[in-house]
Structure formats: structure tokens, C-alpha cells
Amino acid sequence: MERATHSTYTVNCPNCGGDAERHHLAESGVVRTQCPHCDYLMITCHHTGKVIEAYAPGIFACR
Numbered sequence: 435m436e437r438a439t440h441s442t443y444t445v446n447c448p449n450c451g452g453d454a455e456r457h458h459l460a461e462s463g464v465v466r467t468q469c470p471h472c473d474y475l476m477i478t479c480h481h482t483g484k485v486i487e488a489y490a491p492g493i494f495a496c497r
């Protein structure tokens with residue numbers, strides 16, 4: 435499913451297991467995953483899968 439739009443999916447947060455949001459930003463060619471429960475953040479290149487930026491607050495952060 436390739437669309438030149440901003441798509442949002444709900445995924446399991448790899449940090450706390452909660453509901454995280456995955457945004458496919460086709461314009462900038464990146465995928466941003468962020469979790470509202472634990473502030474987990476990961477930005478990867480949509481084309482290469484390479485991690486551009488990642489932040490995990492630790493496994494104790496889930497409330």
C-alpha cells in the first residue's frame with residue numbers, strides 16, 4: 435500500500451507494550467513510531483529501515 439500521504443497505524447509499543455502510533459510520513463520518507471504511554475520514540479527511514487532517531491525512556495516508564 436504505497437500512498438503519498440500521511441498514514442497512521444496503531445502498533446504495540448516495543449518498550450511498554452501499550453498502544454503506540456506509527457506515522458508513515460511519505461513526504462519525508464520516514465516512519466515515526468511514538469508511544470503516548472511511555473514517551474517511546476523511534477524514527478526510521480522508510481526506504482532503508484535505518485534508524486534515524488530513537489528514544490526509549492526505559493522499561494519502568496509504563497504506567
Ligand SMILES: [Zn+2]
Pocket residue numbers: 447448449450451452454469470471472473474496
Ligand atoms: Zn510505550
